[in-house]
Amino acid sequence: MSELKQNESLMTGNLLLQANNISHKFDYELFNNITLSLQKKQSIAIIGMSGSGKSTLLNILSSLLKPVEGEVLFNDKEIYSLKQKELLNIRRNDFGIIFQAHYLFRGFSASENLDISTLLSGEELDMQLLSDLKINHVLSQGVGELSGGQQQRLSIARIMTKKPKIIFADEPTGNLDKDTANIVMGTLFNYIKNNDAGLILVTHESDLAYQCDKVYKLEDLVLQELK
Numbered sequence: 001m002s003e004l005k006q007n008e009s010l011m012t013g014n015l016l017l018q019a020n021n022i023s024h025k026f027d028y029e030l031f032n033n034i035t036l037s038l039q040k041k042q043s044i045a046i047i048g049m050s051g052s053g054k055s056t057l058l059n060i061l062s063s064l065l066k067p068v069e070g071e072v073l074f075n076d077k078e079i080y081s082l083k084q085k086e087l088l089n090i091r092r093n094d095f096g097i098i099f100q101a102h103y104l105f106r107g108f109s110a111s112e113n114l115d116i117s118t119l120l121s122g123e124e125l126d127m128q129l130l131s132d133l134k135i136n137h138v139l140s141q142g143v144g145e146l147s148g149g150q151q152q153r154l155s156i157a158r159i160m161t162k163k164p165k166i167i168f169a170d171e172p173t174g175n176l177d178k179d180t181a182n183i184v185m186g187t188l189f190n191y192i193k194n195n196d197a198g199l200i201l202v203t204h205e206s207d208l209a210y211q212c213d214k215v216y217k218l219e220d221l222v223l224q225e226l227k
């Protein structure tokens with residue numbers, strides 16, 4: 001994005017997240033000098049080969065991993081310069097992170113897993129959301145009794161229940177058949193449009209990626225804009 005456009009979106013208040021000149025390495029360099037911005041109601045997909053660093057980049061953008069270089073701005077504040085408590089507040093209230101492995105409480109029912117989200121956020125349970133995700137009929141069942149795909153949708157519902165400003169999703173439809181994956185993606189797109197939120201999605205599936213407003217490919221250390 002040009003500096004002019006970036007300033008425009010800052011002025012109109014549409015900017016949700018701005019990452020500047022992000023570089024990261026573990027044993028070897030993963031990516032270099034990545035700049036990315038997310039606007040309200042916008043969805044961004046990141047694709048790339050296995051091991052190219054997509055999940056690592058998502059972790060950096062979503063407050064879980066401080067990059068070796070660069071900054072991530074949310075509400076005009078560089079998140080990795082914040083005090084731990086402020087960062088935790090953003091992670092708890094504003095960011096919704098959907099992992100490849102979902103972290104549901106297995107000894108509890110589906111409904112109790114959702115209660116944790118409503119209790120912490122003070123938000124109401126959205127029955128329409130549960131119905132859209134086709135899990136409204138399994139609420140009284142134990143998490144261990146649900147299918148893998150139902151567990152995945154329950155973890156997505158739990159994250160959406162707290163009404164995050166940004167949803168970061170790492171392969172959110174990995175366990176789902178095509179039709180159910182489309183339902184989940186439709187629910188995520190509706191959510192961001194209706195709540196002035198944004199979505200950053202990591203996926204292997206390019207047809208899912210191209211449903212997003214923007215598509216980037218992580219390759220040869222850089223993020224290339226494909227759409």
Ligand SMILES: Nc1ncnc2c1ncn2[C@@H]1O[C@H](COP(=O)(O)OP(=O)(O)OP(=O)(O)O)[C@@H](O)[C@H]1O
Pocket residue numbers: 026027030048049050051052053054055056057
């Ligand atoms: N905490 C870590 N410590 C050391 N190396 C790591 C760590 N996390 C990831 N890596 C390495 O960084 C590289 C990129 O991993 P990452 O999970 O970001 O890739 P990816 O593109 O998301 O892959 P996939 O599509 O297979 O999920 C891998 O070689 C991985 O082993």
